[in-house]
Amino acid sequence: xxxxxxxxxxxxxxxxxxxxxxxxxxxxxxxxxxxxxxxxxxxxxxxxxxxxxxxxxxxxxxxxxxxxxxxxxxxxxxxxxxxxxxxxxxxxxxxxxxxxxxxxxxxxxxxxxxxxxxxxxxxxxxxxxxxxxxxxxxxxxxxxxxxxxxxxxxxxxxxxxxxxxxxxxxxxxxxxxxxxxxxxxxxxxxxxxxxxxxxxxxxxxxxxxxxxxxxxxxxxxxxxxxxxxxxxxxxxxxxxxxxxxxxxxxxxxxxxxxxxxxxxxxxxxxxxxxxxxxxxxxxxxxxxxxxxxxxxxxxxxxxxxxxxxxxxxxxxxxxxxxxxxxxxxxxxxxxxxxxxxxxxxxxxxxxxxxxxxxxxxxxxxxxxxxxxxxx
Amino acid sequence: xxxxxxxxxxxxxxxxxxxxxxxxxxxxxxxxxxxxxxxxxxxxxxxxxxxxxxxxxxxxxxxxxxxxxxxxxxxxxxxxxxxxxxxxxxxxxxxxxxxxxxxxxxxxxxxxxxxxxxxxxxxxxxxxxxxxxxxxxxxxxxxxxxxxxxxxxxxxxxxxxxxxxxxxxxxxxxxxxxxxxxxxxxxxxxxxxxxxxxxxxxxxxxxxxxxxxxxxxxxxxxxxxxxxxxxxxxxxxxxxxxxxxxxxxxxxxxxxxxxxxxxxxxxxxxxxxxxxxxxxxxxxxxxxxxxxxxxxxxxxxxxxxxxxxxxxxxxxxxxxxxxxxxxxxxxxxxxxxxxxxxxxxxxxxxxxxxxxxxxxxxxxxxxxxxxxxxxxxxxxxxxxxxxxxxxxxxxxxxxxxxxxxxxxxxxxxxxxxxxxxxxxxxxxxxxxxxxxxxxxxxxxxxxxxxxxxxxxxxxxxxxxxxxxxxxxxxxxxxxxxxxxxxxxxxxxxxxxxxxxxxxxxxxxxxxxxxxxxxxxxxxxxxxxx
Numbered sequence: 001x002x003x004x005x006x007x008x009x010x011x012x013x014x015x016x017x018x019x020x021x022x023x024x025x026x027x028x029x030x031x032x033x034x035x036x037x038x039x040x041x042x043x044x045x046x047x048x049x050x051x052x053x054x055x056x057x058x059x060x061x062x063x064x065x066x067x068x069x070x071x072x073x074x075x076x077x078x079x080x081x082x083x084x085x086x087x088x089x090x091x092x093x094x095x096x097x098x099x100x101x102x103x104x105x106x107x108x109x110x111x112x113x114x115x116x117x118x119x120x121x122x123x124x125x126x127x128x129x130x131x132x133x134x135x136x137x138x139x140x141x142x143x144x145x146x147x148x149x150x151x152x153x154x155x156x157x158x159x160x161x162x163x164x165x166x167x168x169x170x171x172x173x174x175x176x177x178x179x180x181x182x183x184x185x186x187x188x189x190x191x192x193x194x195x196x197x198x199x200x201x202x203x204x205x206x207x208x209x210x211x212x213x214x215x216x217x218x219x220x221x222x223x224x225x226x227x228x229x230x231x232x233x234x235x236x237x238x239x240x241x242x243x244x245x246x247x248x249x250x251x252x253x254x255x256x257x258x259x260x261x262x263x264x265x266x267x268x269x270x271x272x273x274x275x276x277x278x279x280x281x282x283x284x285x286x287x288x289x290x291x292x293x294x295x296x297x298x299x300x301x302x303x304x305x306x307x308x309x310x311x312x313x314x315x316x317x318x319x320x321x322x323x324x325x326x327x328x329x330x331x332x333x334x335x336x337x338x339x340x341x342x343x344x345x346x347x348x349x350x351x352x353x354x355x356x357x358x359x360x361x362x363x364x365x366x367x368x369x370x371x372x373x374x375x
Numbered sequence: 376x377x378x379x380x381x382x383x384x385x386x387x388x389x390x391x392x393x394x395x396x397x398x399x400x401x402x403x404x405x406x407x408x409x410x411x412x413x414x415x416x417x418x419x420x421x422x423x424x425x426x427x428x429x430x431x432x433x434x435x436x437x438x439x440x441x442x443x444x445x446x447x448x449x450x451x452x453x454x455x456x457x458x459x460x461x462x463x464x465x466x467x468x469x470x471x472x473x474x475x476x477x478x479x480x481x482x483x484x485x486x487x488x489x490x491x492x493x494x495x496x497x498x499x500x501x502x503x504x505x506x507x508x509x510x511x512x513x514x515x516x517x518x519x520x521x522x523x524x525x526x527x528x529x530x531x532x533x534x535x536x537x538x539x540x541x542x543x544x545x546x547x548x549x550x551x552x553x554x555x556x557x558x559x560x561x562x563x564x565x566x567x568x569x570x571x572x573x574x575x576x577x578x579x580x581x582x583x584x585x586x587x588x589x590x591x592x593x594x595x596x597x598x599x600x601x602x603x604x605x606x607x608x609x610x611x612x613x614x615x616x617x618x619x620x621x622x623x624x625x626x627x628x629x630x631x632x633x634x635x636x637x638x639x640x641x642x643x644x645x646x647x648x649x650x651x652x653x654x655x656x657x658x659x660x661x662x663x664x665x666x667x668x669x670x671x672x673x674x675x676x677x678x679x680x681x682x683x684x685x686x687x688x689x690x691x692x693x694x695x696x697x698x699x700x701x702x703x704x705x706x707x708x709x710x711x712x713x714x715x716x717x718x719x720x721x722x723x724x725x726x727x728x729x730x731x732x733x734x735x736x737x738x739x740x741x742x743x744x745x746x747x748x749x750x751x752x753x754x755x756x757x758x759x760x761x762x763x764x765x766x767x768x769x770x771x772x773x774x775x776x777x778x779x780x781x782x783x784x785x786x787x788x789x790x791x792x793x794x795x796x797x798x799x800x801x802x803x804x805x806x807x808x809x810x811x812x813x814x815x816x817x818x819x820x821x822x823x824x825x826x827x828x829x830x831x832x833x834x835x836x837x838x839x840x841x842x843x844x845x846x847x848x849x850x851x852x853x854x855x856x857x858x859x860x861x862x863x864x865x866x867x868x869x870x871x872x873x874x875x876x877x878x879x880x881x882x883x884x885x886x887x888x889x890x891x892x893x894x895x896x897x898x899x900x901x902x903x904x
Contacts, residue, residue: 052799154799334824337824357600366587368586369587369604371589
């Protein structure tokens with residue numbers, strides 16, 4: 001019987017910045033972190049994950065980065081992994097990327113790190129390899145991480161044992177660390193990783209929710225597309241995300257996954273638009289209403305201010321706060337655990353105006369009244 | 376001896392249990408050509424002649440070949456089904472209060488005898504109504520009692536279950552909207568995320584847009600969100616109260632008033648009525664429609680998706696939309712009759728007049744109790760629940776989100792998120808270990824807004840000793856989670872069946888709920904390769 005192939009990459013410096021008051025370990029910050037006495041934590045997180053896999057160890061082969069990039073953690077738990085790459089004392093983002101590229105044919109790639117690590121993995125394997133993050137970094141804005149290292153291990157164990165998991169594309173986000181250290185939050189959507197997904201946190205025979213996230217997105221796409229078709233004189237800006245992309249798919253056009261597209265009178269009138277492009281389009285359509293279609297990006301429920309900064313305060317104000325059309329799958333609401341949707345446009349008074357309750361398209365003919373608060 | 380857990384003169388807090396395990400084939404696999412349960416005598420010539428006439432009258436509708444039924448003797452049939460029942464954990468066998476939301480109360484055996492009396496069990500729905508006056512009287516008088524319990528004006532007892540009752544309600548709302556020519560203007564139905572899923576499902580079937588309101592911090596439907604949801608487009612508001620959190624929405628009249636102010640209808644899903652019998656009514660809460668589950672609140676058994684009875688009640692102005700026939704009483708002639716006179720705007724929801732055995736059981740149960748003890752049912756159900764609530768909240772790893780410090784109604788939705796964080800054991804794994812002690816524990820409806828949820832509803836039926844035994848099992852399994860987690864993770868160890876893949880039940884490509892489908896989809900699957 002062919003064994004499952006599991007890959008593990010540990011970014012040994014991930015998480016070191018947090019406890020010494022740094023906001024990440026990108027660039028030179030890792031040197032500073034070490035000077036401040038930071039200790040490597042990512043390996044320990046990976047160990048927590050691997051322990052959950054001990055009971056099914058006979059069912060998979062483990063491949064890890066050499067040395068502190070996975071091998072040491074695996075050996076400490078009792079695994080004898082096959083190695084990828086060479087052992088180094090000082091590692092970099094390039095090493096993560098190189099090892100991930102070499103592991104792109106594994107069945108499931110686990111990586112311990114933060115947003116930066118997710119970004120490196122994403123750059124190397126794109127959407128072709130099933131991957132799951134073990135949360136170990138200071139910054140966790142991406143939606144590709146399990147809620148804890150143990151949870152990552154349990155999900156992986158279920159995958160190895162042939163459990164019924166579905167797959168979904170999850171956002172890889174990262175912020176500009178230099179800006180973050182100056183208390184400026186600029187989160188950018190870098191891409192998507194294919195992650196394993198346990199349906200609605202498992203069973204429930206009286207269930208009424210769609211059986212997969214893709215199905216839910218498609219239902220939302222149909223509902224929103226009907227609005228876009230009906231309102232021929234409205235200029236629509238479609239924000240980034242897989243849920244919003246489903247709208248354009250329903251309309252029979254190929255949208256931009258990471259950027260903002262524009263739709264007017266039955267056709268796509270712009271793709272991957274920057275703020276100035278959006279303002280220009282609004283100027284070209286002075287007598288038309290503008291609506292902004294957005295979906296929560298990342299795991300924290302931001303509809304503005306993370307990954308879609310093209311929707312600047314000026315763009316939003318000119319469209320009007322009443323012309324925001326949020327869309328979200330039920331799974332995203334569930335992941336929020338009762339927390340509100342968030343806005344952080346960089347303009348405090350606009351954020352205040354955006355607060356309140358919004359009608360979110362959450363399925364075909366289905367809307368959810370949901371609370372919005374400043375992030 | 377453990378006095379604390381109530382099993383007098385028994386030195387354990389809970390019982391040891393092991394389920395029977397039979398490698399039981401499917402009945403079709405037991406079939407032997409030519410084997411028979413009953414050998415019928417040859418038909419007399421007159422009968423045979425009459426039979427052939429009927430067959431020839433069927434023309435092309437007549438079967439070309441006999442049905443593929445299993446051929447098996449009576450005794451083997453008996454043993455087969457007895458084996459299957461032993462591999463189950465039925466209501467008469469276990470303390471099933473962990474099936475929260477289902478109101479698993481005792482269904483008195485004497486009522487089974489009543490329902491099985493030949494005068495009731497052997498009647499045919501096409502009999503002339505003059506020959507079934509007793510059956511009609513039971514339906515009519517059950518309706519009168521439900522009118523008193525709800526304050527509404529007329530009930531239809533046709534629906535065979537709660538979801539079918541909700542379909543009646545959504546159909547009434549549709550007919551009411553259409554009749555007024557408001558189909559384009561009133562196209563939205565509001566519900567809450569914790570209302571039972573058949574509410575939005577039935578509304579969607581009837582072509583309405585759904586607006587879902589989430590709870591506030593205290594677990595009640597968010598009043599401000601409701602204000603934002605209600606508009607001139609609102610056709611109806613469908614809600615459960617208390618919802619499955621067990622928290623009563625005491626502002627319910629403000630909610631219903633808000634909907635009435637824009638000309639909409641309000642429907643009360645009374646699946647959780649066991650908390651409120653004789654205490655709060657649909658009418659005073661401002662509802663125009665409601666439904667009760669006779670098969671849970673009023674003691675008739677659930678019957679695994681039917682046959683039950685979902686009794687739909689309405690105010691006077693909506694009576695004309697109820698599916699005909701209703702059962703009415705002609706005082707002058709002193710007779711009960713099937714009333715087709717109602718200018719019903721919707722077609723019947725089920726064949727004939729409803730599930731008479733379920734209605735009979737509910738009728739007998741209510742008659743035995745009377746108004747005072749019906750109210751006592753709810754008081755004891757709420758008391759029992761709060762007794763368990765206090766005990767469970769003291770257990771390690773368990774919590775109950777929302778309404779901190781408040782008592783609950785007849786059930787509580789708890790969370791094992793803390794347990795999962797501390798041990799890695801999920802509620803889905805936990806429930807498998809409960810089976811090893813002969814107990815049920817159910818998680819909850821999706822979506823799991825309460826993380827790692829489970830719902831406990833002791834009803835009025837269970838004694839303190841039984842609740843204590845259940846609590847002892849719960850506590851024991853929690854202890855195992857912390858001390859011997861592997862035992863829990865690999866449970867059940869004493870059940871007929873180990874793990875099943877629930878997702879199969881939601882995957883049309885893989886589900887097989889009939890023998891024919893099973894053979895088609897899994898042909899050769901279990902054979903040696």
